[in-house]
Amino acid sequence: xxxxxxxxxxxxxxxxxxxxxxxxxxxxxxxxxxxxxxxxxxxxxxxxxxxxxxxxxxxxxxxxxxxxxxxxxxxxxxxxxxxxxxxxxxxxxxxxxxxxxxxxxxxxxxxxxxxxxxxxxxxxxxxxxxxxxxxxxxxxxxxxxxxxxxxxxxxxxxxxxxxxxxxxxxxxxxxxxxxxxxxxxxxxxxxxxxxxxxxx
Amino acid sequence: xxxxxxxxxxxxxxxxxxxxxxxxxxxxxxxxxxxxxxxxxxxxxxxxxxxxxxxxxxxxxxxxxxxxxxxxxxxxxxxxxxxxxxxxxxxxxxxxxxxxxxxxxxxxxxxxxxxxxxxxxxxxxxxxxxxxxxxxxxxxxxxxxxxxxxxxxxxxxxxxxxxxxxxxxxxxxxxxxxxxxxxxxxxxxxxxxxxxxxxxxxxxxxxxxxxxxxxxxxxxxxxxxxxxxxxxxxxxxxxxxxxxxxxxxxxxxxxxxxxxxxxxxxxxxxxxxxxxxxxxxxxxxxxxxxxxxxxxxxxxxxxxxxxxxxxxxxxxxxxxxxxxxxxxxxxxxxxxxxxxxxxxxxxxxxxxxxxxxxxxxxxxxxxxxxxxxxxxxxxxxxxxxxxxxxxxxxxxxxxxxxxxxxxxxxxxxxx
Numbered sequence: 219x220x221x222x223x224x225x226x227x228x229x230x231x232x233x234x235x236x237x238x239x240x241x242x243x244x245x246x247x248x249x250x251x252x253x254x255x256x257x258x259x260x261x262x263x264x265x266x267x268x269x270x271x272x273x274x275x276x277x278x279x280x281x282x283x284x285x286x287x288x289x290x291x292x293x294x295x296x297x298x299x300x301x302x303x304x305x306x307x308x309x310x311x312x313x314x315x316x317x318x319x320x321x322x323x324x325x326x327x328x329x330x331x332x333x334x335x336x337x338x339x340x341x342x343x344x345x346x347x348x349x350x351x352x353x354x355x356x357x358x359x360x361x362x363x364x365x366x367x368x369x370x371x372x373x374x375x376x377x378x379x380x381x382x383x384x385x386x387x388x389x390x391x392x393x394x395x396x397x398x399x400x401x402x403x404x405x406x407x408x409x410x411x412x413x414x415x416x417x418x
Numbered sequence: 419x420x421x422x423x424x425x426x427x428x429x430x431x432x433x434x435x436x437x438x439x440x441x442x443x444x445x446x447x448x449x450x451x452x453x454x455x456x457x458x459x460x461x462x463x464x465x466x467x468x469x470x471x472x473x474x475x476x477x478x479x480x481x482x483x484x485x486x487x488x489x490x491x492x493x494x495x496x497x498x499x500x501x502x503x504x505x506x507x508x509x510x511x512x513x514x515x516x517x518x519x520x521x522x523x524x525x526x527x528x529x530x531x532x533x534x535x536x537x538x539x540x541x542x543x544x545x546x547x548x549x550x551x552x553x554x555x556x557x558x559x560x561x562x563x564x565x566x567x568x569x570x571x572x573x574x575x576x577x578x579x580x581x582x583x584x585x586x587x588x589x590x591x592x593x594x595x596x597x598x599x600x601x602x603x604x605x606x607x608x609x610x611x612x613x614x615x616x617x618x619x620x621x622x623x624x625x626x627x628x629x630x631x632x633x634x635x636x637x638x639x640x641x642x643x644x645x646x647x648x649x650x651x652x653x654x655x656x657x658x659x660x661x662x663x664x665x666x667x668x669x670x671x672x673x674x675x676x677x678x679x680x681x682x683x684x685x686x687x688x689x690x691x692x693x694x695x696x697x698x699x700x701x702x703x704x705x706x707x708x709x710x711x712x713x714x715x716x717x718x719x720x721x722x723x724x725x726x727x728x729x730x731x732x733x734x735x736x737x738x739x740x741x742x743x744x745x746x747x748x749x750x751x752x753x754x755x756x757x758x759x760x761x762x763x764x765x766x767x768x769x770x771x772x773x774x775x776x777x778x779x780x781x782x783x784x785x786x787x788x789x790x791x792x793x794x795x796x797x798x799x800x801x802x803x804x805x806x807x808x809x810x811x812x813x814x815x816x817x818x819x820x821x822x823x824x825x826x827x828x829x830x831x832x833x
Contacts, residue, residue, distance in 0.1 A: 278694055334793070376825070
């Protein structure tokens with residue numbers, strides 16, 4: 219939220235501001251339908267609008283890598299499925315991210331992985347939506363890191379819902395426009411169920 | 419247009435200095451400027467006055483504020499209240515004289531009154547009397563100008579400078595570091611850190627801090643300048659506040675500073691961030707440093723130091739550069755050797771051995787450290803400068819059941 223609006227855009231000459239990685243559950247990311255670019259510059263960041271009320275240029279997620287697949291002949295890339303307590307993230311790493319691709323190639327499934335990457339919305343010819351995360355880095359982590367992430371993602375989700383309810387979310391008007399029928403309470407329930415699956 | 423009134427006014431002014439000038443000649447000059455060159459009448463009056471004053475080598479011929487009678491310029495103003503574009507008269511003490519940066523400048527320095535201080539510049543062609551450091555002066559009809567966003571006082575040929583004879587005390591207003599603005603400022607601060615000097619003309623640089631924040635400082639080598647002692651508190655009068663890329667720094671060349679007793683709790687000294695390490699930058703892991711004393715720069719793979727060229731007798735070190743991200747904000751983090759060792763569990767000797775006995779060399783250390791810390795939750799303590807966090811301690815976060823319960827209640831409570 220600190221990056222909402224124009225301030226981060228104006229900092230081009232004084233050093234750029236890195237977009238923070240949002241913590242979001244698979245069940246929410248799956249519902250994203252609206253992507254926009256902030257600013258006219260070709261280097262302006264693009265954002266996916268999270269239905270719980272925040273723009274998101276980068277995500278941080280931790281889950282279980284259950285499947286990975288090498289695809290393509292000329293342009294090799296890897297696809298993977300990362301599962302969290304609420305659903306599945308689709309991740310991919312191509313030859314434009316050689317380091318990430320090699321990291322992904324090396325990991326044996328199943329494994330807990332931490333992923334930093336950029337979400338993108340794709341539409342298939344039959345009209346279905348697919349939200350895929352282009353991997354910037356992927357590392358094998360332990361269960362504790364996964365559990366910490368579930369807490370972190372739940373807290374972030376609740377923070378977003380609260381900000382939206384109180385009208386302090388900078389992107390609230392966009393939410394109304396692009397997700398008119400979504401009920402934020404859905405995501406509160408998702409967060410609760412994710413937390414309930416953690417055994418301490 | 420009638421120029422006789424203006425001409426009369428100029429003539430009177432010059433007359434006061436004992437110089438009589440033909441009014442017709444003044445009028446002709448004015449008419450030429452206004453009618454041929456489209457100059458504003460007020461500006462024409464000013465430039466004709468200056469031109470004649472220069473011709474007859476007169477000083478202190480004020481033009482008033484434009485053509486508006488000059489009342490504003492005669493009244494003594496507080497330095498804190500004057501703004502660029504004004505013609506002002508001030509009384510202040512010359513607290514510092516700087517060596518003029520160019521032959522066209524006769525004298526420059528800082529003049530202060532109890533409300534504030536301002537840099538002054540006297541042009542060589544103004545023929546102004548030289549002022550002495552430590553003395554009080556009344557400066558009449560100087561122009562407040564702006565250079566690089568900072569107000570300064572221009573002493574031109576029309577400016578009058580009169581010594582103030584009575585002995586006055588000057589107690590400058592001391593600001594908090596967080597309140598500093600480009601220009602001149604006085605602070606009471608503690609020397610938090612001293613850096614290796616990067617330039618042979620530089621005496622010392624480092625960081626000053628008080629309750630409101632921290633600021634970089636620099637002292638250039640000049641006669642009479644002494645270094646500050648790290649950990650001591652100083653009152654620093656009339657330093658130049660410079661701005662670069664939105665960050666301020668204090669140049670102490672103009673300042674007088676006194677060591678003081680007491681201590682200050684410096685803010686910004688400890689920032690706590692819980693977040694994830696989302697990126698490890700190149701240049702992390704095992705690195706080589708320049709062995710030249712006081713340099714310590716990181717060398718390239720070919721052992722090249724940007725200053726001291728090839729250094730085959732480098733010194734090994736460990737560090738991690740990267741990004742820490744709490745989901746709302748990102749911090750550029752820098753971990754020094756001891757923090758790296760405790761976070762990764764790999765010490766310098768192990769890392770060195772690994773690099774020497776592995777086909778990937780130093781890359782192997784980078785990869786292992788990356789795999790050990792990337793994507794992990796950590797709690798970092800350190801000093802924050804802009805978005806940069808110089809990390810003093812960094813430890814892995816542990817699962818806390820209390821937090822889990824609290825979140826369950828928060829999520830379930832309103833469902």
